[in-house]
Amino acid sequence: MADVLIAVALLLVAATATAAVAVRDPARQALVLSVLGLTLTLLFTVLQAPDVALSQLAVGSALTPLLILLSVRKARRRSLDQVRAEKEAEEGGT
Amino acid sequence: MNAWLVAAAVLMVAGLGPVLWCVATGPLRRRVAAQNTGTLLVCLVLLLLARGYARPPYTDVALVVALLGPVGTLVYARLLGPEMGDDPQQGPLTKAFAVIASAAVVLPLCVAEGPGRSLVKLLLIGAILVGGNLISSKALAGARPKEADDHG
Amino acid sequence: MMDVLPYLVAAWVFLVGCYGLATSRNLIHAVGCLAVCQAATYVLLLAVGYRKGGTSPVFADFTPGARAVVDPVVQALALTDVVVGATVTALLLALVIQVAKRHHTLDPDELSELRG
Amino acid sequence: MNRRLRMWVLLLGLAGTAALLVAAAFRLPAFGTGFHPYGDRAVHEALARQTANTVAAVNFDQRAFDTLGEETILFAAVLGTVVLLRQARDERHVEPAPADVAAPVRRYALVLLPVTLVAGLYIVAHGQLTPGGGFQGGVVAATALHLLYIAVDYRALERIRPLGLFEVGDAAGEAAYLVIGVAGLLAGSSYLANTILPHGTFNTLSSGGTVPLLNAAIGMEVACAVVVLLARFLDQAVEIEGEGANEGENEGEGERT
Numbered sequence: 196m197a198d199v200l201i202a203v204a205l206l207l208v209a210a211t212a213t214a215a216v217a218v219r220d221p222a223r224q225a226l227v228l229s230v231l232g233l234t235l236t237l238l239f240t241v242l243q244a245p246d247v248a249l250s251q252l253a254v255g256s257a258l259t260p261l262l263i264l265l266s267v268r269k270a271r272r273r274s275l276d277q278v279r280a281e282k283e284a285e286e287g288g289t
Numbered sequence: 290m291n292a293w294l295v296a297a298a299v300l301m302v303a304g305l306g307p308v309l310w311c312v313a314t315g316p317l318r319r320r321v322a323a324q325n326t327g328t329l330l331v332c333l334v335l336l337l338l339a340r341g342y343a344r345p346p347y348t349d350v351a352l353v354v355a356l357l358g359p360v361g362t363l364v365y366a367r368l369l370g371p372e373m374g375d376d377p378q379q380g381p382l383t384k385a386f387a388v389i390a391s392a393a394v395v396l397p398l399c400v401a402e403g404p405g406r407s408l409v410k411l412l413l414i415g416a417i418l419v420g421g422n423l424i425s426s427k428a429l430a431g432a433r434p435k436e437a438d439d440h441g
Numbered sequence: 442m443m444d445v446l447p448y449l450v451a452a453w454v455f456l457v458g459c460y461g462l463a464t465s466r467n468l469i470h471a472v473g474c475l476a477v478c479q480a481a482t483y484v485l486l487l488a489v490g491y492r493k494g495g496t497s498p499v500f501a502d503f504t505p506g507a508r509a510v511v512d513p514v515v516q517a518l519a520l521t522d523v524v525v526g527a528t529v530t531a532l533l534l535a536l537v538i539q540v541a542k543r544h545h546t547l548d549p550d551e552l553s554e555l556r557g
Numbered sequence: 558m559n560r561r562l563r564m565w566v567l568l569l570g571l572a573g574t575a576a577l578l579v580a581a582a583f584r585l586p587a588f589g590t591g592f593h594p595y596g597d598r599a600v601h602e603a604l605a606r607q608t609a610n611t612v613a614a615v616n617f618d619q620r621a622f623d624t625l626g627e628e629t630i631l632f633a634a635v636l637g638t639v640v641l642l643r644q645a646r647d648e649r650h651v652e653p654a655p656a657d658v659a660a661p662v663r664r665y666a667l668v669l670l671p672v673t674l675v676a677g678l679y680i681v682a683h684g685q686l687t688p689g690g691g692f693q694g695g696v697v698a699a700t701a702l703h704l705l706y707i708a709v710d711y712r713a714l715e716r717i718r719p720l721g722l723f724e725v726g727d728a729a730g731e732a733a734y735l736v737i738g739v740a741g742l743l744a745g746s747s748y749l750a751n752t753i754l755p756h757g758t759f760n761t762l763s764s765g766g767t768v769p770l771l772n773a774a775i776g777m778e779v780a781c782a783v784v785v786l787l788a789r790f791l792d793q794a795v796e797i798e799g800e801g802a803n804e805g806e807n808e809g810e811g812e813r814t
Contacts, residue, residue: 196294197494198443200338203301205450207309208484212454212477214313216461221469222369223317226324228473229361230312233331233354235480237301240338240350242487243497244516245688246612248350249680250523251483253696256328256357257364258527258783259476261703264368265794266469266534270541272794346501346687349680353693356673357700363662363707417672424665431659443589448582455578456571463567490596493589498600498611501687501760505604510611512596513603517615521627524692524779528634531786535641538793542645550560 204238293341318376328358359421447488455481490515656710666708673701681776695779730778
């Protein structure tokens with residue numbers, strides 16, 4: 196039974212990792228990454244490593260997604276700022 | 290081999306498989322909702338595993354999922370809210386599933402546990418889990434497009 | 442099959458992460474792919490340390506020697522690395538934000554064109 | 558090098574690495590092998606020092622010096638992030654508009670904040686007994702504080718978060734680890750040796766000698782580090798505007814949750 200559980204968790208991790216790479220939009224990727232963190236938590240628990248599971252969980256469930264989303268937001272704001280500045284410059288020119 | 294581990298394996302395949310599919314495809318709101326359901330399922334699987342392996346300390350991991358899982362979803366609802374404005378809302382089915390699945394897992398565990406400190410901990414985890422899940426579903430449903438906002 | 446499956450999954454996760462890293466058109470996405478690569482190392486470490494029928498070497502609820510336990514050394518390696526890896530991810534994201542500020546793009550291809 | 562050629566080079570490299578990894582996988586000891594010489598010795602040593610959680614014993618006793626290295630990487634990474642994300646000369650600070658949070662979400666987050674904080678501290682304090690320790694508990698405790706950002710808004714978080722204090726705490730955690738190490742030297746043993754304190758009774762809070770102390774030091778450093786990291790990112794994403802931005806509108810905290 197333990198082997199079945201480990202195999203299931205392993206395959207879930209493999210599938211989630213593939214999905215995390217295949218999803219190209221960073222904000223959507225952050226969602227898949229947090230699910231990857233959850234499946235890794237399960238894998239570590241069935242591999243009898245609750246310490247590592249806890250570590251992965253603490254980091255993967257809220258911290259990493261928040262960092263990625265904040266970076267996405269900042270980058271988008273930069274480009275918005277840029278567009279706005281260009282528009283202003285254009286209006287100033289005409 | 291015991292029934293708890295079988296239940297955990299079934300929940301992993303039948304629960305997390307569809308969750309993964311929904312998280313990777315479809316409109317944004319459905320993806321966040323799927324992630325939310327994912328944390329709930331993982332917490333339940335962890336509770337089953339702790340019982341199945343006869344290792345009470347493993348429930349600490351489930352407690353942390355119950356606490357931090359909804360936080361992640363609330364972060365998504367806050368930061369991705371403007372983007373998923375027009376996506377179709379989730380039906381009441383997701384919420385009903387959350388409550389029924391949690392009850393179906395936590396109550397048998399409580400019966401098997403018998404009275405004591407672990408029972409209190411188990412009930413606490415169950416309450417935090419269901420409460421957090423319902424609140425984050427609510428926050429998700431309330432996330433609106435930026436245009437509808439009254440600021441500026 | 443079970444003898445090598447965990448190692449093969451670790452290899453697959455690592456390779457798929459590398460593929461994503463190399464073909465990424467967005468630096469933030471690339472950092473996410475690097476996180477996937479990192480996950481592969483944890484899977485490999487813990488797979489090496491697993492013992493059939495073993496339980497975790499945490500003796501809070503059973504007497505030492507009553508059950509076989511898995512290897513704690515690899516778990517210790519993986520556990521610190523998970524948290525440290527997250528702060529390194531943060532450092533990389535900070536670099537990405539700086540790139541976005543200076544060059545107004547997150548596409549690595551456009552960045553290399555900028556440099557000429 | 559054009560895109561097509563680059564793709565071929567990549568696929569070739571990946572295929573080669575894959576072949577090597579698969580070949581290596583079949584030469585590794587079979588998964589689940591019973592032969593773990595290091596593990597067995599580590600468990601034996603940990604039990605000799607009365608530490609119930611042998612993973613914590615490996616981290617903070619047998620390989621404590623290595624953990625010091627990990628901790629220093631963490632410290633340096635946080636320092637680097639702080640330097641990279643400071644407010645540049647051409648940027649200015651804009652007060653975010655207060656967020657409009659639904660009442661149940663607010664209540665939930667405010668109730669959960671102390672619960673999560675206590676859970677984090679519990680995980681740090683019981684690191685030598687049950688799964689957990691400074692690394693995990695620190696992150697959980699730091700995440701707890703950010704429930705305030707979710708419950709109210711960024712300004713509320715800023716009000717209760719004296720960032721300077723957390724920066725000092727980050728350094729103090731690292732320093733405490735070093736000092737405990739030196740204490741081992743002064744006690745006539747080697748650096749970071751677990752000999753300065755009695756090892757206590759097995760499976761009680763005060764067991765394990767210096768393991769709980771080092772756990773607490775790491776917990777403090779990690780918690781403060783995460784708070785500082787998130788503060789910098791939140792500042793960038795919510796408050797700091799570039800030169801081209803329009804004063805009147807801000808994208809800060811307008812949306813509802």
